[in-house]
Amino acid sequence: MSNTQAAWPEGVIARYITVAGVAIADPELAVEITYTSHSGWLTATCRGCEQDEDTETHGRLDDPPELEAERVEEALPAARTWAQSHAEKCRAMPRPDGAR
C-alpha cells in the first residue's frame, strides 16, 4: 500500500476538510489545529476563509514535556469541536490566482 497523501504542515495536530474542500476535492481547504510548544494555546485556523479560534491549554513555561502533552490533550476536544463545526459550514473557496 503506497502512501500518496502529502505530509501535514509542521505543528499541525488535527485537520478537518471543509465542505468547500470536499466539493472541489482539495484536501488543502481544511481547518488545521496547530500547537507551538510553550505557546499555551491551540490554534484552529481555516485555510479557506482564514477565520481562527484559540483554545487555552493553561500551559506554563516550566511544564515538563509530559505535562505539556497532557495539557494539549485536555484542550484538544474543545479545539476539535470548533474545527469540526466550522469545517461543516465553511464554503470559502480559494482565489483563482492561488492566493489564500
Ligand SMILES: [Zn+2]
Ligand atoms: Zn472557513
